[in-house]
Amino acid sequence: MRIYKVGGAVRDRLLGKPVTDIDWVVVGATTEEMLAKGFRPVGADFPVFLHPKSGEEYALARTERKSGRGYGGFTFHASPEVTLEEDLIRRDLTINAMAEDDQQNLTDPYHGQRDLEARLLRHVSPAFAEDPLRVLRVARFAARYAALGFTVAPETLELMRQLSESGELEALTPERSWKEISRALMEDQPQVFVEVLRACGALKVLMPEVDALFGVPQPPAHHPEIDTGAHTLSVLQQAAIHKQPLTVRWACLLHDLGKGLTPEEEWPRHIAHELKGLRLIKAVNERFKVPRDCQELAVLVGEYHTHGHRALELKPSTLLELLQSFDVYRRPQRFEEFIAACEMDARGRKGREDSSYPQADYLRGAATAARxxxxxxxxxxxxxxxxxxxxxxxxxxxxxxxxxxxxxx
Known part of the structure; x- marks a missing residue:
């Protein structure tokens, strides 16, 4: 029995980043041997065990074979004969396919260290294209490591494009998709996640409502960046810079979906885009079975974000209706998140990233007055x-x- 630290723990140590989760792989062992040493089995799909003291996960080395559609369409084979190299080759990216023993001796059969130095996200083998979830995972890693200069290797992006066109993405469950999307939105540069999905054609499949925003112009006086898709990415970037929670980041991504419905002859104006976009926001929420707090805020921000921008001009009666819509008396935090989303929207305009947003304090004061x-x-x-x-x-x-x-x- 030989035990190795694998995946993210090895990658992040080599990058000089803090290591949080550690995955272990066990080579040359059987289920019976693991149980005899006090390991506790978890899951029925493949042999993963919890360490009797640390509680960390230890997986038997295994191979996998495509047997059906989607993320779960795989048959696993674990036995003492499976080598470390065979276990590593089934992983998604070379930088995640390294292992080290207790002396920190590195096993790197697929040149992950070289790609770390080259700042490349590259697939390990053609089997990458068998798992549609990897499209989302690679885009998430691109968002995580963009600040370090990482990009997706062209040949990997091509495989992601083939996966996007194959229909395999539709086989992903809402739960798995949302897990990747939500984690990606909480990275330091979540806009990169959307950019990579768009570059490989996956955004058009997963969120056509967001993809439709690119190429749609807005009035230059209000939006110097002009393109609605570019604006959406900037709003998302501002939300990350200002450390906003997931609820706000999700609302920022979806707030302008109605602009994708504006007929070209009406461009660059988008009359009543707030109300037009509500059915699209609800559709995206439903598609990924988004948690209720994220759903509710996205819908409210979509409908009322222009009210937020015009707060200083609103009549008291309109202001009261706005406060009632958010139930500020029982749910003050939701209104605070609405204000945050509006401020990110205002800052997500070219050259106005550092502009003041007096509407925020005005709205807070109004809520206090009503309460x-x-x-x-x-x-x-x-x-x-x-x-x-x-x-x-x-x-x-x-x-x-x-x-x-x-x-x-």
Whole structure:
């Protein structure tokens, strides 16, 4: 039995990055031997075990063979005869196909260290094209390591293009897709993830609504970058720079989908794109079975982001409707995330990345003013039921009128 550290732990150590998760592969062992040493089995698909003390995952060396469509369409074979090189060749990228023993002696049969130095994301073998999930994974790694100068090797991008055209991407489950998408959006340069998917044709398959934004012009006065797709990528980049949570980043990606529906004869204006885009945002949410908090914020940002930009001009009644739509009284955090998404949208314009966004504090102040209305005095006056609701609304509107007057003086 020989045990090796493999994959990301080896890659990140060589890059000088902190190692968080460690994967181990065991060569020359049987399931019975692992159980005898106190390892606990996990999963039924292939032999993976938890270390009796550390709880880390140890997998028996295995080979795999394509047996069906999609991410799960593989047959695995694990036995003591499977070599380390045979286990490593089934991995996606050369930089993930290195191993080291307890003395840090490197096993690198597919030249991963060379590609690390060349800053290349290159596939290990033609079998790369058998797993459609790898298209998303490579795009995610491109987003993670873009700051270090990594790019996708041309021949790997070509394989990703073939996978995108093969229909295999449609076999991915929503859960697996969302796991990769959500992780990619939380990388330091999530816009690179979208760029790579677009470069290999996968964006058109997975999110045609986002792909449709590229080449669609906007008014130069408001959007010096002009192209709606380029703007979307800039908004996403700003969200990463400002360390926004996943909910905000997802909303930033989808906020302008309605502009992809504007007829060419109406370009560069996009009248009512906010409402037109709602069905598209909901469709993307449903396609990937997106978590509810991400779904809800994306829909609300899509519908109301221009309200956010026009906050200083809104009538008190419109402002109240906006606050009611977000339920700021019970869910203040969601409104805060809306404000963040609006600010990222404003900053995601060429040359305006560092512009101030006074709307943010104005909206926060409006929410505070509306929340400051006390219900108890109204109850003491005898209001109840629907009448109480109307009375609260009147008092909140009064508070917002006072707030707007004070803010404008």
């Amino acid at each position: 400051s209305v006390a219900v108890q005095p109204l109850l003491e006056k005898g209001f109840k039921g629907p009448e109480l609701g109307e009375a609260i609304k009147r008092e909140r509107l009064k508070a917002l009128k006072a707030y707007k007057e004070a803010a404008s003086t």
